[in-house]
Amino acid sequence: MVKKILMSLLPKIAIQAKALRKEVQLTDARLTILQQINLTINSGETVAVVGASGSGKSTLLGILAGLDTVSSGEVYLAGQPLHQLDDDARAQLRAKEVGFVFQSFLLLPSLTALENITLPAELAGIKDATARGRKLLSDVGLTERADFYPSQLSGGEQQRVAIARAFITEPAILFADEPSANLDAATGAKIEDLLFALNEQQGTTLVLVTHNPQLAQRCQRQLNMHAGELTELKPEVGDVA
Amino acid sequence: MWLNIAARLFWRELRRGELWVIAFALCLAVFTVVSLTGITESVRSALSQRSSNFIAADKILRSSLPFNEQIFQNAEQLGLKTAKQMQFSTMVFAGDQMQLVSVKAVSPSYPLRGRLLLKSSEQADATTSNTVVKDQVFLEPRLLQLLNIGIGDSLELGVSRFVVGGIIAEEPDAPLSVFGNAPRVLMHVDDVAATEVVQPGSRIGYRYQFAGDTNTLKTLEQQVKPLLTVHDRWQSLDRESAVGSALDRAEKFLLLAGLLGIVLAACAAAVAASQYSQRHQMAVAVIKALGTTTAMARRIYASHLAMVSLFSIVTGLLLGQLASSGAQWFIEVWLGDYRPEFSSRPLWLGALTGVICATLFSARPIWRLAAVPALNVLRQRALSFQLDLWQLVTGGLAIWLLMWLFSGDWWLSSWLFVLCLAFAALLLGMAAVLVRLAKPMAAGQSSALKLALANLRRRLWPNSFQLITFSLALFLTLILYFLRAELISQWQQQVPAGAPNQFLVNINEAEKPQIIQLLTDNQLKAGDFYPMVSGRVLTVNNEKLPESDGREQDAEQSNAGQSDAGQSNAAQQNPERQKGEQQADIADNTLAAGRDTQNSGTASSGTRREGIGRELNLTWLHTLPANNQIVAGQWFGAEDKAQVSVEEKLAERLALELGDTIGFSVGGQPFTATVSSFRKVDWNSLQPNFFMILSPDLMQNFPATYLTAFYLPKQQTALLNEMARSFPTISVLSVDNILKQVNDIIAQVSLALTVILVLVFAAAVLVLVAQVQATLEQREQELAILRTLGAKTVFLRKAVLAEFAALGLMAGVFATLLAEVLLAVVQMRLFQLPFSLHFNLWWIGPGLGLALICGLGWLLLRHLLQLPTPVLLRRALS
Ligand SMILES: Nc1ncnc2c1ncn2[C@@H]1O[C@H](COP(=O)(O)OP(=O)(O)OP(=O)(O)O)[C@@H](O)[C@H]1O
Numbered sequence A: 001m002v003k004k005i006l007m008s009l010l011p012k013i014a015i016q017a018k019a020l021r022k023e024v025q026l027t028d029a030r031l032t033i034l035q036q037i038n039l040t041i042n043s044g045e046t047v048a049v050v051g052a053s054g055s056g057k058s059t060l061l062g063i064l065a066g067l068d069t070v071s072s073g074e075v076y077l078a079g080q081p082l083h084q085l086d087d088d089a090r091a092q093l094r095a096k097e098v099g100f101v102f103q104s105f106l107l108l109p110s111l112t113a114l115e116n117i118t119l120p121a122e123l124a125g126i127k128d129a130t131a132r133g134r135k136l137l138s139d140v141g142l143t144e145r146a147d148f149y150p151s152q153l154s155g156g157e158q159q160r161v162a163i164a165r166a167f168i169t170e171p172a173i174l175f176a177d178e179p180s181a182n183l184d185a186a187t188g189a190k191i192e193d194l195l196f197a198l199n200e201q202q203g204t205t206l207v208l209v210t211h212n213p214q215l216a217q218r219c220q221r222q223l224n225m226h227a228g229e230l231t232e233l234k235p236e237v238g239d240v241a
Numbered sequence B: 001m002w003l004n005i006a007a008r009l010f011w012r013e014l015r016r017g018e019l020w021v022i023a024f025a026l027c028l029a030v031f032t033v034v035s036l037t038g039i040t041e042s043v044r045s046a047l048s049q050r051s052s053n054f055i056a057a058d059k060i061l062r063s064s065l066p067f068n069e070q071i072f073q074n075a076e077q078l079g080l081k082t083a084k085q086m087q088f089s090t091m092v093f094a095g096d097q098m099q100l101v102s103v104k105a106v107s108p109s110y111p112l113r114g115r116l117l118l119k120s121s122e123q124a125d126a127t128t129s130n131t132v133v134k135d136q137v138f139l140e141p142r143l144l145q146l147l148n149i150g151i152g153d154s155l156e157l158g159v160s161r162f163v164v165g166g167i168i169a170e171e172p173d174a175p176l177s178v179f180g181n182a183p184r185v186l187m188h189v190d191d192v193a194a195t196e197v198v199q200p201g202s203r204i205g206y207r208y209q210f211a212g213d214t215n216t217l218k219t220l221e222q223q224v225k226p227l228l229t230v231h232d233r234w235q236s237l238d239r240e241s242a243v244g245s246a247l248d249r250a251e252k253f254l255l256l257a258g259l260l261g262i263v264l265a266a267c268a269a270a271v272a273a274s275q276y277s278q279r280h281q282m283a284v285a286v287i288k289a290l291g292t293t294t295a296m297a298r299r300i301y302a303s304h305l306a307m308v309s310l311f312s313i314v315t316g317l318l319l320g321q322l323a324s325s326g327a328q329w330f331i332e333v334w335l336g337d338y339r340p341e342f343s344s345r346p347l348w349l350g351a352l353t354g355v356i357c358a359t360l361f362s363a364r365p366i367w368r369l370a371a372v373p374a375l376n377v378l379r380q381r382a383l384s385f386q387l388d389l390w391q392l393v394t395g396g397l398a399i400w401l402l403m404w405l406f407s408g409d410w411w412l413s414s415w416l417f418v419l420c421l422a423f424a425a426l427l428l429g430m431a432a433v434l435v436r437l438a439k440p441m442a443a444g445q446s447s448a449l450k451l452a453l454a455n456l457r458r459r460l461w462p463n464s465f466q467l468i469t470f471s472l473a474l475f476l477t478l479i480l481y482f483l484r485a486e487l488i489s490q491w492q493q494q495v496p497a498g499a500p501n502q503f504l505v506n507i508n509e510a511e512k513p514q515i516i517q518l519l520t521d522n523q524l525k526a527g528d529f530y531p532m533v534s535g536r537v538l539t540v541n542n543e544k545l546p547e548s549d550g551r552e553q554d555a556e557q558s559n560a561g562q563s564d565a566g567q568s569n570a571a572q573q574n575p576e577r578q579k580g581e582q583q584a585d586i587a588d589n590t591l592a593a594g595r596d597t598q599n600s601g602t603a604s605s606g607t608r609r610e611g612i613g614r615e616l617n618l619t620w621l622h623t624l625p626a627n628n629q630i631v632a633g634q635w636f637g638a639e640d641k642a643q644v645s646v647e648e649k650l651a652e653r654l655a656l657e658l659g660d661t662i663g664f665s666v667g668g669q670p671f672t673a674t675v676s677s678f679r680k681v682d683w684n685s686l687q688p689n690f691f692m693i694l695s696p697d698l699m700q701n702f703p704a705t706y707l708t709a710f711y712l713p714k715q716q717t718a719l720l721n722e723m724a725r726s727f728p729t730i731s732v733l734s735v736d737n738i739l740k741q742v743n744d745i746i747a748q749v750s751l752a753l754t755v756i757l758v759l760v761f762a763a764a765v766l767v768l769v770a771q772v773q774a775t776l777e778q779r780e781q782e783l784a785i786l787r788t789l790g791a792k793t794v795f796l797r798k799a800v801l802a803e804f805a806a807l808g809l810m811a812g813v814f815a816t817l818l819a820e821v822l823l824a825v826v827q828m829r830l831f832q833l834p835f836s837l838h839f840n841l842w843w844i845g846p847g848l849g850l851a852l853i854c855g856l857g858w859l860l861l862r863h864l865l866q867l868p869t870p871v872l873l874r875r876a877l878s
């Protein structure tokens, strides 16, 4: 807790991208998905990335999270130069610093709700994984469903489990790609509440991709992706303050 | 840490049944290998043990020199069982009767294999014993009549006097030939010296008999090598006889089946592993996104595979061993005197198969599974886990290696392997063409068929692969089914029901009608009467033939009728050993009897024309015997005079050509005949066979005796006694025992073949199941989509059935085509059987394909089709 307070006191850079470029090789041509992206996200900020379908939002998220590699440019995550790290180093960094919530939940079908939640903690070698898991399970209101398998849960319940899973390692940065897109409006809103609540509680940096303007509004910053270029829609909170 | 997660995931996966298909496939592969190898080995050892009975030992050393005790000592030190046997001819006297007899003097340990049965009288309630006793002799029943004495009376043999202790009821290595054969006397080997029959220069056959396991026998052979001379030679079981070759074919069949079983099981394992990977790619992407490195993901999934493999291999080994123990038990019950032998070969071979299948067929997809990029959590791009080139190559090599290890036959395995590869390539081509062709075909069809064809086309590559595995599985089942039927019917033809089981020899002209009368009175049918005279071949093209060489050979010849199963079989290969007893030819070939391996010296040399050196049985016939086949020249026409037809092997030996003149001597009278044809003789048939058949004109003036054969049902065996009384000079040779043995063996082998067919069929079904299951998830989604689009259940059902029917029919037709080709090759090359088309195949093949694949597809998809739309949607989306 002390660490969190200190961190919030000293604005620290969580993510930084410099002249980030992403191209893919198609059979006959090279397609540029992201061009010349410069971006700085401070610790504890909540950032929404909006934009048309196919504009490159998910691609950017993948790169910032260390799932994908850049074609050129530099990316720093929690101070580490992602563009210089190999697959394994990025995986380790993810295990330590990053949490994910996906559009299609992506729970492991063979594990129960609780086991899905504790999985990242176990992968990161955290001792009291089960206790933390149960706590989070109650935070997302699914204490009763601990031993249910994903196929026995509704979509909203699955996404709540996914959110609990994302927070169990107390990640510094949380990435969410359209977390409520597969849910009805009411359920989606509940999921979003949860996300922000936990984010608040843990002081996590949140980067989320969404098509939902209301959700984007709830974030401190909104970035618009258009044809591989990123523009800031709202003045930075820091500037306003 | 990863172990913890691996273990947890493992139990979960087990609970969800995800790993069972792989486990089952691996288990089946191991089981197939262990049980097939085990059963083959048991059948083989049972049959060779059984054949051992025919020579009363596992191995025999024959000699014309007195026993070298050193050899027996060596054998006993090695822990082998030994027995002595001496054979010679001599006269016996009883009162004013005398008779030339053939004496077999044995040690009490005789027989080492099989059963000797001596009876105190001919009555049913006679007391019996199984070993010879000193100071007593045991006689063949007809000798009692010839000498006009009874059991308990005495007779003189050499300078000794013996009490007749009983009659010989069963003798394992009984001479199968009675023609011109002196009646048998059995005595104790230690009594021989006192009779003073053995004098310098007298012709005695000495036999060292041994029994024990094969390796020890080999050791002995090595050890005593320095002690042997040109007068000694080994005789052991051999595969030249009909039963031997039946066994050989059966073994080849089992081998083939085993190889094919392995291929199928390996395919099933590979398909199951691909499917497993397919289903788990998202899970891997997720755990990698959550921070697992590729190496760790690999460890987690590899440990799953390792655990499954270990479990499957152990289970497969246990079940396989259980099955082969069961088979052994079965054989033991059946044969009575079978001694099961434990062999570790099936076990290690099975374990190795499991490991190879697991590493090369299942490990590859799992290796690739761990390489699924974490990025896939964002971009849900389904990867294909179909077999890749690397897997095909390593898997192919592995299959080939397995085939080789399993068969121990480099050539056969390579050949079969290349053939399978060629078939796979061919099928792939055909499938691609057919599926493409299906497009225009579908144009005018009902919409269910259209959808089915569209489905087939869309999954072109997976479907081609499916088609290949379906076809291969069907094809293997088909060829095994047909080969099995073919082998069994071949064997049964060799010994048809009602085949003559009694041979009458030495019938004179006057007795001929009486015999026919006697048989007709008893509602029996006499076969053809073959006239016979014995004669010598003196010259070929006026050139004198060399006399036979080798003292021991002479010794054996003078022991008239000492021909036992082993020797008479040798007669088939070496005409110079042929005693001229057709009965021997009749009988020997049905036995897995011995062939002599020359120790040194007497081996025939090169192209030199070799002599026959002793009398041959000559016959004259108007028509060619049914089981003979002219290979060169022509059979005698009505006008042809002074001609001879020669068996092809003998012709080769005598370096004969058509048109050569052969000089014969019969009863001191010389005459010549021109070689007009060569004949191929089916030595496997239980029919009288002759080396030389003369044109009838030549033999009119010689007094002949006749040979005939007839079938005597079991309940009429009493007739034999009557015959022996009424016609004391006629010899009866019963091949009933041999026939029974042959039939038993055929029954056993047929059963083994059936068991194996079932196993291979199970493997084939498993491949089909694995294949259909592999597409289940995709189908689930398709069904969900089609349902939402408003397709009716009946329509979907029709579409699915039509798709499987098309697949099944195609696979069936391919399989039939390939099976026909392979059957032809295997038949002619491997089994040396004549080629024949299999008309049945053409409806069984496609029919089986259709029924099996439709049935399985239906069974596996039925519940999917019955699910209500919402449930289907939910499952498809989760
Ligand atoms: N590996 C790739 N190969 C080819 N094209 C790619 C690849 N990855 C992304 N693209 C293309 O790049 C563009 C951006 O994709 P991305 O998934 O980032 O879009 P997005 O903004 O997330 O869209 P949506 O809102 O629909 O999720 C798309 O046009 C996509 O087709």
Ligand SMILES: [Mg+2]
Pocket: A057, A058, A059, A177
């Ligand atoms: Mg996206």
